[in-house]
Amino acid sequence: MTKILTKHFDEPKLHELETYRRLGGYQGLEKALSMSRKDVTEEVKKSNLRGLGGAGFPTGGKWETVPPEEKSPGPRYVVVNCDESEPGCFKDRVLVARAPHQVIEGALIVAHAIDAHDAFIFVRGEYQNQYDILEDAIREAESAGYLKRCGMKLMRGAGAYISGLDTALLETMEGKKAWPRQPPPFPTVVGLMGRPTAVNNVETVSMLPHIMVNGGDWFAKIGAPKSGGTVVFSISGHVEKPGVYEFPMGVKLREVLAAAGGVKGGRKLKCVIPGGASMPPLVEKDLDVALDFDGVRAAGTFLGAGGMIVLDETADAVAVAHNIERFLAHESCGQCTPCREGSAWTERILGRLLDGKGTPDDLPNIQRVGENITGKVICALGDTVGVITRAYLAKFPEDFKKRAANG
Amino acid sequence: MGKLVKYRLNGREVEAEEGRLVIDAAKDAGVEIAHYCYHPALGNPGNCRLCVVEVAGAPKPMPSCRLPVKEGLDVRTDTDAVKRAQAGVLELHLVNHPLDCPVCDQSGECGLQDYYMKVGRYPSRAREDKEHKGKRIEAGPHVMLDQERCILCTRCTRFVDQVTKTHELGIFSRGHQERVEVAPGMTLDNAYSGNVVDICPVGALTDRDFRYKVRVWYLDHADSICPGCSRGCGISVHTSTKRPWHNEGRRVARLKPRWSEVNGHWMCDDGRYGFANLDTDRLGKVLRLRPERVELSWVDMAEELAGRLDGVKVVASGMLSNEDWAAFKALFVDTLTVQDLYFSAEPDQIGAEDDLLRKKEKVPNLKGAEALGLKSGSFDRLAEDLEAGKVRCLYVIERDLAKVWGEARARALLTQVPLLVFQGPNKGALGDLAHYRLPATAYVEEEGCFTNFEGNRRPYRKALEPIGCARPDWEIFKLLQEARS
Numbered sequence A: 001m002t003k004i005l006t007k008h009f010d011e012p013k014l015h016e017l018e019t020y021r022r023l024g025g026y027q028g029l030e031k032a033l034s035m036s037r038k039d040v041t042e043e044v045k046k047s048n049l050r051g052l053g054g055a056g057f058p059t060g061g062k063w064e065t066v067p068p069e070e071k072s073p074g075p076r077y078v079v080v081n082c083d084e085s086e087p088g089c090f091k092d093r094v095l096v097a098r099a100p101h102q103v104i105e106g107a108l109i110v111a112h113a114i115d116a117h118d119a120f121i122f123v124r125g126e127y128q129n130q131y132d133i134l135e136d137a138i139r140e141a142e143s144a145g146y147l148k149r150c151g152m153k154l155m156r157g158a159g160a161y162i163s164g165l166d167t168a169l170l171e172t173m174e175g176k177k178a179w180p181r182q183p184p185p186f187p188t189v190v191g192l193m194g195r196p197t198a199v200n201n202v203e204t205v206s207m208l209p210h211i212m213v214n215g216g217d218w219f220a221k222i223g224a225p226k227s228g229g230t231v232v233f234s235i236s237g238h239v240e241k242p243g244v245y246e247f248p249m250g251v252k253l254r255e256v257l258a259a260a261g262g263v264k265g266g267r268k269l270k271c272v273i274p275g276g277a278s279m280p281p282l283v284e285k286d287l288d289v290a291l292d293f294d295g296v297r298a299a300g301t302f303l304g305a306g307g308m309i310v311l312d313e314t315a316d317a318v319a320v321a322h323n324i325e326r327f328l329a330h331e332s333c334g335q336c337t338p339c340r341e342g343s344a345w346t347e348r349i350l351g352r353l354l355d356g357k358g359t360p361d362d363l364p365n366i367q368r369v370g371e372n373i374t375g376k377v378i379c380a381l382g383d384t385v386g387v388i389t390r391a392y393l394a395k396f397p398e399d400f401k402k403r404a405a406n407g
Numbered sequence B: 001m002g003k004l005v006k007y008r009l010n011g012r013e014v015e016a017e018e019g020r021l022v023i024d025a026a027k028d029a030g031v032e033i034a035h036y037c038y039h040p041a042l043g044n045p046g047n048c049r050l051c052v053v054e055v056a057g058a059p060k061p062m063p064s065c066r067l068p069v070k071e072g073l074d075v076r077t078d079t080d081a082v083k084r085a086q087a088g089v090l091e092l093h094l095v096n097h098p099l100d101c102p103v104c105d106q107s108g109e110c111g112l113q114d115y116y117m118k119v120g121r122y123p124s125r126a127r128e129d130k131e132h133k134g135k136r137i138e139a140g141p142h143v144m145l146d147q148e149r150c151i152l153c154t155r156c157t158r159f160v161d162q163v164t165k166t167h168e169l170g171i172f173s174r175g176h177q178e179r180v181e182v183a184p185g186m187t188l189d190n191a192y193s194g195n196v197v198d199i200c201p202v203g204a205l206t207d208r209d210f211r212y213k214v215r216v217w218y219l220d221h222a223d224s225i226c227p228g229c230s231r232g233c234g235i236s237v238h239t240s241t242k243r244p245w246h247n248e249g250r251r252v253a254r255l256k257p258r259w260s261e262v263n264g265h266w267m268c269d270d271g272r273y274g275f276a277n278l279d280t281d282r283l284g285k286v287l288r289l290r291p292e293r294v295e296l297s298w299v300d301m302a303e304e305l306a307g308r309l310d311g312v313k314v315v316a317s318g319m320l321s322n323e324d325w326a327a328f329k330a331l332f333v334d335t336l337t338v339q340d341l342y343f344s345a346e347p348d349q350i351g352a353e354d355d356l357l358r359k360k361e362k363v364p365n366l367k368g369a370e371a372l373g374l375k376s377g378s379f380d381r382l383a384e385d386l387e388a389g390k391v392r393c394l395y396v397i398e399r400d401l402a403k404v405w406g407e408a409r410a411r412a413l414l415t416q417v418p419l420l421v422f423q424g425p426n427k428g429a430l431g432d433l434a435h436y437r438l439p440a441t442a443y444v445e446e447e448g449c450f451t452n453f454e455g456n457r458r459p460y461r462k463a464l465e466p467i468g469c470a471r472p473d474w475e476i477f478k479l480l481q482e483a484r485s
């Protein structure tokens, strides 16, 4: 099984510069620096690398939208997104802790590609350990002379999920309330402090050294037609062996489940959330879905950031939806009315259903409230608020009807 | 003005400036699009999601406050999809709203009421408990905050961030617990705080001065000009006369800014709240007070007084309108050949200035006098002359000399004058000293025109009937002049 990012994770001292270098580290950066900016971007485009922070946007294509120096003279920035707060996702945490230099090297490659001289790594507030590890690694990289062309700084989040969304993250970095901006303009044009900024996920940038060393074609070949390379799943829930697993893009859901030891206790599968709690679930009949951005999309949900949550037959869809909506209501930044009010309303209706106080009109009502949110908000969190309950309602109507009849 | 392009609005071909926001362009074309957060002077955060329109080729309704006009754009504001989207969003605006309209001052001019009637009218489906927040927060000396009624449109916070740059208000917490709050250690006491009440589309920010005085549907409105300083901001005078027992018996209920090139959307608090003298301390009778108190008709007064004005010295103020100044000049300068005019702004009429609106001369129309070539003498000289007993007749128009010289000194100086005439809307501290006291209309009781510091003509309309037999200053000057000829 091809592994790229986690290949050397058995090395106990991989987080140290010496070990990292011994295993080929920083050769990707060297290669990139020997190439023109344009060629680096071309190579990444060829690789079919897509953003692993959730949106699956082609990485090379994103950089291309950074305006050239003549059109926008002045600084440009790289921000590595390590805010990882999507329930079910914990792969960035592991990638940073085990291979911090892979992240730093990747960030420096982005910096070269977009001609930035300042890079930031934005670390989720709760990731104290990861912050410390990165701090040490940056110090090492600095003394080894890697940060001469482009400096690197760490910043910490203050505990808001929404700060992981690129435009909210930039607001946070500017010291403001984490309220998403409404593109356009996109961060690559107007980003940090109004300057062009490439925001990329930890996993995405970690791929870059390998693409540089082995070439875009090599990477593209590993993956699925339009999703190159591998994907690192965080697997949790009702499985025998939860943890972080790397697979080539396009791997079958069935295989991934098997690798994680199958459904816990041999029980029957209820559903699998493929990308993190914000993504609608897959069910038994989807076991042969190809897990890459387009394959999962065709099955009506999203690969997201690969936060896979497995739920067995004992799970109640109403409780699952309530749990997720409660999270979203808690994390809604509160900027848009439909998301702010609709998330709390949805949570309360679901809570009432769970308390055995449901009524038959609750079901059409949550359906309708959901429709009034999705597509009528600024960011994807709000869209999700409206989608999640409707998705579970559509897939598991019996669970909901049982609750609604209770009242 | 940018390039004009053609686009379609509800099937009609319309011309608009390229790049103009559809919400504004539609308004220009007579189509009002419901909205809360957008404000032409405060930007378009796009958070209320109410102003959606259907755009040909777009998969979902789009907020018109973020949609620039371009050639060939095809916009509809009247489709079922738009109506459904607006009703759905409105329901979400209202799901946690306390619905306390019967005790809310905004009732009758509330964006939630208005849009519910226009695009809402759905049956209530909210069964859950509502979110509870602060109901009676004194945000500052003029403004009361009710967090439960707030729809978090951020207009008020954008105002204190972008316009006054004083940052007293912020959005605290997040999600459904989010609320507008006064920043710790601050109060909303900037010189323009009252504007947040005007821009708040709901009853979350109300005016402490106006609260519970009168229901807005009993008010009448007249376009006017604030006389509070030489800026000459456009205002609307809101009066309550239909039910005289409301508003504590006063006729003027509140002043609101009225958009004009001069002031944009705003006015300052000094101007907004400085109207108490329109309903208190007013003069309504033509009186001769000395040797004994006699009520006169205007004609009798003029016959009596006109012949006694030779050698008069005249005190006036920039409160006079252009029409007043013209008649003033005709009477005092052209007919009576008076040299000694005193009307400059002294410390009594000088105050704070800033780079937003407020000007330091706290009267509206010194420019009107200047335009006629009138020159003011020095009040110090006048005081010396009064002290030396050189003033046989003093005519004081719309000026409280107690505020120029201090009450005790002014009283001492004026008591010696053989003939003292007071003319104005208010009695003032020294009104009892006059031999003749002539009631003039306040600016809200007449129409006229000021000339502001930049030389802009600022016409104002009549909002109220005069008190008693009060007349505009210019009419009084004319009466006296006619009586002399």
Ligand SMILES: Cc1cc2nc3c(=O)[nH]c(=O)nc-3n(C[C@H](O)[C@H](O)[C@H](O)COP(=O)(O)O)c2cc1C
Pocket: A050, A051, A052, A053, A054, A055, A056, A057, A059, A081, A082, A083, A084, A085, A086, A161, A162, A163, A164, A165, A166, A167, A199, A200, A201, A202, A204, A205, A379, A380, A381
């Ligand atoms: C609500 C929300 C939360 C997000 N949180 C994260 C996050 O924690 N980490 C992350 O890398 N991307 C997150 N994203 C995606 C980012 O907005 C952005 O697309 C991503 O960082 C871009 O990097 P990529 O192109 O490498 O994926 C989030 C998106 C949304 C809508």
Ligand code: SF4
Pocket: A162, A179, A180, A331, A332, A333, A334, A335, A336, A337, A339, A340, A377, A378, A379, A380, A381, A382, A383
């Ligand atoms: S959709 Fe929700 S989280 Fe996103 S900007 Fe709007 S209120 Fe904030």
Ligand code: SF4
Pocket: B149, B150, B151, B152, B153, B154, B155, B156, B157, B180, B199, B200, B201, B202, B204, B205
């Ligand atoms: S108080 Fe009024 S103006 Fe301020 S955010 Fe709330 S509704 Fe908007």
